[in-house]
Amino acid sequence: MKNKIQTLKLEIRDTKYDEFENSIFFKLLQYLYRLLKIVFSKTFILLLLSATLTSCQSEEKIKLEQYYIGGKEIYEQNCANCHQKDGKGLQNLYPPIAGSDFLKNKDKVIWLIKNGSKDTISVNGKTFSQPMPANIHLQNLDIAEVVTYIYNEWKVDNKITEVSEVEKVLNKN
Structure with missing residues (x-):
């Protein structure tokens, strides 16, 4: 049963999409997305931390x-x-x-x-x-x-x- 579902999925998939998904450009976009996600989350945390520290005046x-x-x-x-x-x-x-x-x-x-x-x-x-x-x-x-x-x-x-x-x-x- 599992093999039949996989076979059906492969038949349904567009071959153009497969080519795009395996392209260097797509992999570069994925890498860039992950990198930006990490950078922005760290930047956000740093901004939040600095805002908290400066607003906590005695x-x-x-x-x-x-x-x-x-x-x-x-x-x-x-x-x-x-x-x-x-x-x-x-x-x-x-x-x-x-x-x-x-x-x-x-x-x-x-x-x-x-x-x-x-x-x-x-x-x-x-x-x-x-x-x-x-x-x-x-x-x-x-x-x-x-x-x-x-x-x-x-x-x-x-x-x-x-x-x-x-x-x-x-x-x-």
Whole structure:
């Protein structure tokens, strides 16, 4: 019975197809198909793996990026007019933030951003007497973001200034 079925199959098959199936071109197409199948499956796996790894940022890293971006916007709206976008200050009128020794005391920076100052200030051995306006409209989160931006942008540290840290400083007095 098995032989009869095979014989029937062979009789039914088109001889042109047999010739094509045995041709070098057909074998090359089959090889190419298998090769592409392997390459694309490996490429897909690599893409999926890299997408997974890059999207798995820690919550801390995501929060730092959010604070940095929010802080940059606040800085550009409220601080850059005097301290400039590059943080280098304005000649002898307004002190630099970039490279400033004043940044060594984060509590003073937080206090100054919120409350301003009419006093003379010394930055990097240079005296500045222009008053700094208070930013009473800024919320504690805004201040935390702008301090995070300042400290990360000008390489003082690379961490988040938490809202609780701002609250602690501002509630001292």
